[in-house]
Amino acid sequence: MLLRRREDLVCQQVVELVSDYLEGGLSRSDRKRFEAHLRVCPNCTNYLEQMRATIRATGTLTPDDLSPEARTELTDLFRNWRNEGS
């Protein structure tokens, strides 16, 4: 069995640090450990890429729209407000 230096991260830890890494929330030394792990671990490199792809894909989702009835209702409310007010 390979001896692991105490400061080496294992994959299971790396996946929990991915968001901190992407958000720039890791300390300098943690970021170095994280990147050192990625250099030798194709699986975690793929994992990071999958997370990035997931974020990109989420960014392509479009918000649901409001029903036409609700829109009309809103416009009516606006007109009432304007007439009451100024």
Added chain:
Amino acid sequence: MDPATESDLELLARLRDGDEAAFVTLVARYNGSMLRLARTYVPSAAVAEEAVQDTWMGVVRGVDRFEGRSSFKTWLFRILVNRARSAGTREPRDLLLADAGPAVDPSRFDAGGAWARPLESWETDADDRLLAATWSGRLRDALGELPPRQREIVILRDVEGMDSGSVCDVLGISEGNQRVLLHRGRSRLRAALESEFESRGR
């Protein structure tokens, strides 16, 4: 000038003067996003619509109080979250992080914490695949299934593209909590896409 190309601040200025077209344009611009966000707090689409309407009325009545210290969108979403929270049943603050779990199923790792089997690369055709309607359908479902606290943050950050400072401002949470919840949410979405890819045999 085409109202759709006007900035929020230009539209707001006209809204202050009671301009209906400016109001309609702002509604069209943000309603979908607001509805989706509201939906994370309340039990039904109808209640979400009420919260959104309520918010717009709050905007119209309170437009003079908008000081421009945050963006209009941040201000708008903060009003919405307050209204939706009071319309919905919201769990106590200390349960904020209660739905935390590991980012990846522990069975995927060996006893030493390394991946038990290789992780496939999505790199080659990831964008094509992820953009295909079927994947976005699965992603949309997975987003809908996230615990509400995770969902609201993923929506604001990754669907709306807001920065973390604005999101913390809208939701009234710390950067640290925001990051934890974002991490859980994104991790679950990744897992959902992975299982979709695997079940379709690529």
